[in-house]
Amino acid sequence: xxxxxxxxxxxxxxxxxxxxxxxxxxxxxxxxxxxxxxxxxxxxxxxxxxxxxxxxxxxxxxxxxxxxxxxxxxxxxxxxxxxxxxxxxxxxxxxxxxxxxxxxxxxxxxxxxxxxxxxxxxxxxxxxxxxxxxxxxxxxxxxxxxxxxxxxxxxxxxxxxxxxxxxxxxxxxxxxxxxxxxxxxxxxxxxxxxxxxxxxxxxxxxxxxxxxxxxxxxxxxxx
Numbered sequence: 001x002x003x004x005x006x007x008x009x010x011x012x013x014x015x016x017x018x019x020x021x022x023x024x025x026x027x028x029x030x031x032x033x034x035x036x037x038x039x040x041x042x043x044x045x046x047x048x049x050x051x052x053x054x055x056x057x058x059x060x061x062x063x064x065x066x067x068x069x070x071x072x073x074x075x076x077x078x079x080x081x082x083x084x085x086x087x088x089x090x091x092x093x094x095x096x097x098x099x100x101x102x103x104x105x106x107x108x109x110x111x112x113x114x115x116x117x118x119x120x121x122x123x124x125x126x127x128x129x130x131x132x133x134x135x136x137x138x139x140x141x142x143x144x145x146x147x148x149x150x151x152x153x154x155x156x157x158x159x160x161x162x163x164x165x166x167x168x169x170x171x172x173x174x175x176x177x178x179x180x181x182x183x184x185x186x187x188x189x190x191x192x193x194x195x196x197x198x199x200x201x202x203x204x205x206x207x208x209x210x211x212x213x214x215x216x217x218x219x220x221x222x223x
Contacts, residue, residue: 007107007183009166010055017048054186057107060212062178069199069217070177071209072111072154073190075100077216080201085193088118088144088153093193094201096216098209100188108156108167108182109212110175111192114147119169141165141182145175150219153193156184178212192216 025040062070079097100106120142139158144151156165167182175181184190199217203209209216 005057006052006055007057009183009185010051013051013055014048017044017051020044021047054102054106055183056105057180058105060109060178060210062176062212063215065215066113066149066177067219067221068177068215069111069150069152069192069194069219070109071098071211071214071216072181072192073098073100073108073184073209073211074104074106075190075209077203077205077207077209078189079205080203082196083193085153088142089151089193089195092196093153094196094199094217096192096194096201096203098190098192100184100190102186105211106184106186106188107180107211108154108184108190110145110177110179110181111154111216112145112147112150112152113175113177114145114150114152116143116169116171116173116175117146118142118144119167119171121165139164141167143167143169143181150198151195154181155191155193156182157189157191158184159188 021040021044025037025044028037028040075098077096078099081095083093083095085091085093122140122142141156143154145154156167158165165182165184165188169181194217198220200220201217203216
């Protein structure tokens, strides 16, 4: 991942464009069907250009403040709600939901520094990700990151359009805030769960955020 302007997951889509549009286009041109061939080549270029745009991986420099919890995805804050999490955090949590459009960067990043203590993928339904129940019932991954100050649960949630989510992590892996942790394909939702008593939320619905850059919460000082 490091040093590339896009995620390596784009490669199969570029091969698809070359084989489905590019190769037939060249064949049509060879057999003097120039207009059809050029049309197919144009589709290949446009499709490939969008895939490179979608899978782009711009560099990010996180703020140097260990008290901040950073956005895990680019997109719009669609909700800040209190929920009870009895599976991972085992306490009342605040859930910060980020909706990603097809134009947003889809690389996900670690909201906090710490160790990956739990990883999972949960099959489920494909409700639209703006629906509240999608957080619990849709197909999603669950990534728990913990340090000596905070535990943070990240859910990559699949919607009706998104094909799947990918995380590039292992149990006990050490992360820095803003490190790349995964990718969501073709419009999705990312939820960040934090112990409600431990943080002050800094965003509200409608705010635009950038993964690894925008603070979404601040860890409360120890009294």
